[in-house]
Amino acid sequence: MDEMEDHGGNIYDKDIRIDFSVNVNPFGMPEAVKRAAVRGVEESFRYPDPRQRELRQALSDAFCIPAERIVAGSGAAELIWGITAALQPGKALVCAPSFGEYEGALLARGCQVERFYLRGENDWLATRELVRRAGEEPGLEMLFLCHPNNPTGRLAPAEILKGLAHVCHERKITLVVDECFLDLTREGEAASALALQGDCPELLVLRAFTKMYAMPGLRLGWLAAGGEETAESIRRMLPPWNVSWPAQMAGCAALEEQEFARKSADLLLEEREWLSGQLRKLGFRVWPSDTTFLLFEGPEDLQEACLKEGIYIRDGASFPGLWAGTWRIGVRTREENLVLLEVLREIMKERKMDRWQK
Known part of the structure; x- marks a missing residue:
């Protein structure tokens, strides 16, 4: 492609058979969630609840968080921008490579953004060095952590997460932990930062319905703030009626789909191990992942070659900290x-390579 994409999923100007550029449950939206969304459309002759009362109460019941501390948004991205608008940090730290909206939202508010570079030789894991940096960076007011991280797929080790929460509480730094992929890990809720909010009220935890319930087009995310005042300050920065009625109804229905979520995660995590092994057999360098996407290294023109076959993969070079020839699927x-693997084999065959070698 002539222009590098900032996000996956932009299939609208391409001829795509299978979209591997996004990390969305391939089993699709549960039928009950579809029905709820359709009912929401049928009832959309009236305005949606501007306070999302039913949805926030359902989230409160599901996660044992007071509804007053929950903020709903039109996707997690809107909430990221709402956080930076409400709290107006002067200086923030983000990891690299990681989700680009953190830096984008911070820069839009005139914030000075510093990067902590994760390292491929450490399999992209966050280390004690990140905790040290959070404790020593002068004037730091906000820190974003993607957990598990996009595009690397790695969870922050429990001791690192706790260390960051402790340091951020001591220094009164807002710690934003993005857990939008957490329900697609084996650790699940056991790895969540939510339990740390009691000791670190500066902690904000982001979640979304997008990935597990395959509803990115409906746009629905939420955050749990450590205090009601913080939640309300973020809520005030969001537009009125920011969450559509179909999205609110779909979200309530999705929270009832626990068996669907469990089975989806089990099947996809097992499939990840198989797919990772198959990519390695083709000679690609594949890094470990804790969730349902993979980061690997291959030819620098691999996306272009795949697009000719209607296969769309995400260019890792769009993430600061990665380089040309890194790909996320x-x-x-x-x-x-199997279709993806066959396309990759044919690409290697055309180049007279049994295996890819850098």
Whole structure:
């Protein structure tokens, strides 16, 4: 492609058979969630609840968080921008590579952004060095952590997460932990930062319905703030009626789909291990992942070659800290993954390579 994409999923100007550029549950939206969204459309002759009362109460019941501390948004991205608008940090720290909206939202508010570079030789894991940096960086007011991280797929080790929460509380730094992929890990809620909010009220935890319930087009995310005042300050920065009625109804229905979520995670995490092994057999360098997408290294023109076959993969070079020839793919069904592997084999065959070698 002539222009590098900031996000995956932009299929609208391409001829795509299978989209591996996004990390969305390939089993699709649960039927009950679809029905709820349709009912929401049928009832959309009236305005949606501007306070999302039913949705926030359902989240409160599901996660044992007071509804007053929950803020709903039109996707997690809107909430990221709402956080920076409400809290107006002067200086912030982000990891690299990581989700680009953190830096974008911070820069839009005139914030000075510093990067902490994760390292491929450490399999992209956050280390004690990040905790040290958070404790020593002069004038730091906000820190974003993606957990598990996009595009590397790595969870922050529990001791690192706790260390960051402790340091941020001591220094009164707002710690934003993005857990939008957490329900697609084996650790699940056991790895969540939510339990740390009691000791670190400066902690904000972001979640989304997008990935697990395959509803990115409906746009629905939420955050849990450590205090009601912080939640309300963020809420005030969001537009009125920011969450549509179909999205609110779909979200309530999704929270009832616990069996669907469990089975999806189990199947996709097992498939990730298989797909990772198959990519390694083709000679690609594949890094470990804790969730349902993979980061690997291959030819620098691999996206272009795949697009000719209707296969869309995400260019890692769009992430600061990665480089040309790094690629991210979402794990899909076995049938779809076999199509991807066959396309990759043919690309290697055309280049007279049994295996890719840098």
